[in-house]
Amino acid sequence: MKKTITLAHGNGGRLMHELIESLRLKLSNKILDELSDAAELNVKKGRLSFSTDSYVVKPLFFPGGDIGKLAVCGTVNDISMKGAEPLFISLAFIVEEGFEFADFERIVQSIKKEAAKAGVSVVTGDIKVVEKGAAEGIYINTSGIGVINYPKSIGAKVKAAERIVINGPIAEHGMAILNAREKFGFGSKIKSDCRSLNREVGRCLLASKRISLMRDLTRGGLATVLNEIAHSSGLGIEVDEKDIPIRTDVRKMCDILGFDPLYVANEGKFVCFVDTKDALKVKKALGREAKIIGKVSSKHKREVYLNTAIGSQRILPMLEHDQLPRIC
Amino acid sequence: MKKTITLAHGNGGRLMHELIESLRLKLSNKILDELSDAAELNVKKGRLSFSTDSYVVKPLFFPGGDIGKLAVCGTVNDISMKGAEPLFISLAFIVEEGFEFADFERIVQSIKKEAAKAGVSVVTGDIKVVEKGAAEGIYINTSGIGVINYPKSIGAKVKAAERIVINGPIAEHGMAILNAREKFGFGSKIKSDCRSLNREVGRCLLASKRISLMRDLTRGGLATVLNEIAHSSGLGIEVDEKDIPIRTDVRKMCDILGFDPLYVANEGKFVCFVDTKDALKVKKALGREAKIIGKVSSKHKREVYLNTAIGSQRILPMLEHDQLPRIC
Numbered sequence: 001m002k003k004t005i006t007l008a009h010g011n012g013g014r015l016m017h018e019l020i021e022s023l024r025l026k027l028s029n030k031i032l033d034e035l036s037d038a039a040e041l042n043v044k045k046g047r048l049s050f051s052t053d054s055y056v057v058k059p060l061f062f063p064g065g066d067i068g069k070l071a072v073c074g075t076v077n078d079i080s081m082k083g084a085e086p087l088f089i090s091l092a093f094i095v096e097e098g099f100e101f102a103d104f105e106r107i108v109q110s111i112k113k114e115a116a117k118a119g120v121s122v123v124t125g126d127i128k129v130v131e132k133g134a135a136e137g138i139y140i141n142t143s144g145i146g147v148i149n150y151p152k153s154i155g156a157k158v159k160a161a162e163r164i165v166i167n168g169p170i171a172e173h174g175m176a177i178l179n180a181r182e183k184f185g186f187g188s189k190i191k192s193d194c195r196s197l198n199r200e201v202g203r204c205l206l207a208s209k210r211i212s213l214m215r216d217l218t219r220g221g222l223a224t225v226l227n228e229i230a231h232s233s234g235l236g237i238e239v240d241e242k243d244i245p246i247r248t249d250v251r252k253m254c255d256i257l258g259f260d261p262l263y264v265a266n267e268g269k270f271v272c273f274v275d276t277k278d279a280l281k282v283k284k285a286l287g288r289e290a291k292i293i294g295k296v297s298s299k300h301k302r303e304v305y306l307n308t309a310i311g312s313q314r315i316l317p318m319l320e321h322d323q324l325p326r327i328c
Numbered sequence: 329m330k331k332t333i334t335l336a337h338g339n340g341g342r343l344m345h346e347l348i349e350s351l352r353l354k355l356s357n358k359i360l361d362e363l364s365d366a367a368e369l370n371v372k373k374g375r376l377s378f379s380t381d382s383y384v385v386k387p388l389f390f391p392g393g394d395i396g397k398l399a400v401c402g403t404v405n406d407i408s409m410k411g412a413e414p415l416f417i418s419l420a421f422i423v424e425e426g427f428e429f430a431d432f433e434r435i436v437q438s439i440k441k442e443a444a445k446a447g448v449s450v451v452t453g454d455i456k457v458v459e460k461g462a463a464e465g466i467y468i469n470t471s472g473i474g475v476i477n478y479p480k481s482i483g484a485k486v487k488a489a490e491r492i493v494i495n496g497p498i499a500e501h502g503m504a505i506l507n508a509r510e511k512f513g514f515g516s517k518i519k520s521d522c523r524s525l526n527r528e529v530g531r532c533l534l535a536s537k538r539i540s541l542m543r544d545l546t547r548g549g550l551a552t553v554l555n556e557i558a559h560s561s562g563l564g565i566e567v568d569e570k571d572i573p574i575r576t577d578v579r580k581m582c583d584i585l586g587f588d589p590l591y592v593a594n595e596g597k598f599v600c601f602v603d604t605k606d607a608l609k610v611k612k613a614l615g616r617e618a619k620i621i622g623k624v625s626s627k628h629k630r631e632v633y634l635n636t637a638i639g640s641q642r643i644l645p646m647l648e649h650d651q652l653p654r655i656c
């Protein structure tokens with residue numbers, strides 16, 4: 001077998017069929033085994049969650065994960081945020097001519113491992129090869145389908161007085177990527193928090209039937225997500241700085257480089273908006289890293305307020321420019 | 329608004345939100361309007377068709393279509409080939425920094441138009457921006473979901489003696505792309521056949537309950553698809569050269585450049601394998617360009633035989649190398 005991927009691996013001929021066959025064997029399941037251009041799926045219920053994301057992260061391999069793991073987790077998480085159980089994902093590669101097979105293999109193994117962990121099947125896929133210089137190594141798209149069993153639609157408008165629960169410390173993914181990309185040499189313990197959240201989400205859904213919204217804290221971080229929610233709900237949001245969890249080494253790296261951790265991307269963190277009555281139940285369901293960090297308020301319309309650790313209050317705006325490109 | 333797309337359009341900040349909002353307004357429908365990272369869908373039946381493809385066609389605009397139209401048609405067609413009615417698609421862009429907004433807008437309008445024509449809704453999406461030089465203009469991934477109402481699974485094994493019906497002339501897409509890319513200057517009437525096939529497929533499904541398999545003739549063309557089917561079924565396939573439709577100008581261009589039209593990609597053509605009894609019904613349902621071009625045979629196992637126009641017979645092999653990159 002050739003050591004690098006060539007244009008012929010994407011042109012419909014024998015090499016492409018061999019490559020697809022080897023992928024099928026690695027990711028094998030009953031549906032993928034049919035190897036047609038579309039998968040036939042059986043779903044029990046009529047409410048589905050459907051999501052897509054392309055992944056262009058740089059570097060491809062980083063502490064805590066790689067583009068393959070990220071491509072599974074990211075889509076599993078988006079599906080989960082609708083209160084759904086993710087079941088099926090698609091997998092589409094855009095590969096640069098000359099990409100090393102060894103790296104491709106490592107990424108495929110990582111996809112396989114994370115899909116098994118999250119309990120999702122890769123049921124359909126695609127591979128395109130572009131000329132040397134027309135992509136940077138490899139880009140991946142995953143789309144996915146989940147089944148919603150929760151009685152109400154999650155993602156509808158939040159209500160005043162609802163509490164905001166977060167499942168753990170922020171800013172790890174963005175700082176791990178930056179550290180790996182720029183070789184800053186900050187402590188090797190700074191790892192991406194990249195992980196599939198469907199099990200944690202499942203526990204929340206069992207713990208309370210009063211969840212109105214869940215959102216993972218990816219591009220733009222916690223502050224951006226809260227701004228989006230404040231804006232779309234027409235209500236205000238208040239969060240307490242002292243309750244927002246963050247590891248000391250991550251905070252230090254942010255301080256030194258001038259990043260506000262509230263705007264740094266995560267890949268394994270989410271917020272859950274829930275009726276006050278059930279906030280503690282949800283926190284408990286999420287485990288010891290979870291915190292109640294704030295609430296929805298009818299005061300500051302469409303704005304996010306931070307009660308700072310020193311007792312003052314400031315607005316967290318929607319940022320314009322100074323965020324990191326290609327962190328996912 | 330800026331005239332080109334910048335990295336900030338993909339980093340989670342204000343510019344990205346503005347861009348997504350403008351896309352939402354253009355492609356508006358009830359589900360997309362919720363603007364969350366996943367869509368909640370309601371489907372009536374429990375059998376779904378799910379497919380994904382990335383599009384890296386070069387050039388982005390070509391006679392008969394563009395990357396946007398192609399991204400809708402390609403996925404609609406893959407879904408349709410399972411005997412499904414395509415309902416929902418996702419839309420994920422990877423854009424190169426500096427890409428002209430005017431071109432982006434043209435592509436989005438083309439997506440909108442083709443989605444309306446095919447009757448599918450864009451319900452979820454994503455946009456990533458990579459640095460100048462890390463992609464060639466724009467790449468698009470679409471995934472899609474359809475509902476299968478046909479009583480049996482389409483794409484199961486074909487049976488000996490089944491007839492092969494094609495819906496029209498071959499090799500137009502590949503030759504149109506090559507003509508546009510290399511500026512060969514062949515007749516301007518050579519246009520891509522890029523179109524959504526779901527209505528044609530729907531008519532076939534109504535015409536016969538004895539269809540075993542349908543496949544669109546994309547990368548690798550008719551000969552490659554027939555080889556795949558012969559291989560996976562363990563049976564042989566025989567086709568008659570004189571019955572395979574091809575436009576004279578397309579055939580001439582193939583002859584001059586040394587391409588075998590049987591291996592050239594199409595984006596609006598498919599074959600339907602159907603019981604002998606219903607072959608004429610299916611041909612009729614597909615209209616005047618359709619032809620019955622051959623049959624499944626229990627003689628030549630796993631091979632495709634062409635009965636040539638001059639009365640001889642030759643094997644059509646699975647090709648290795650000499651196909652065109654980036655035609656879809």
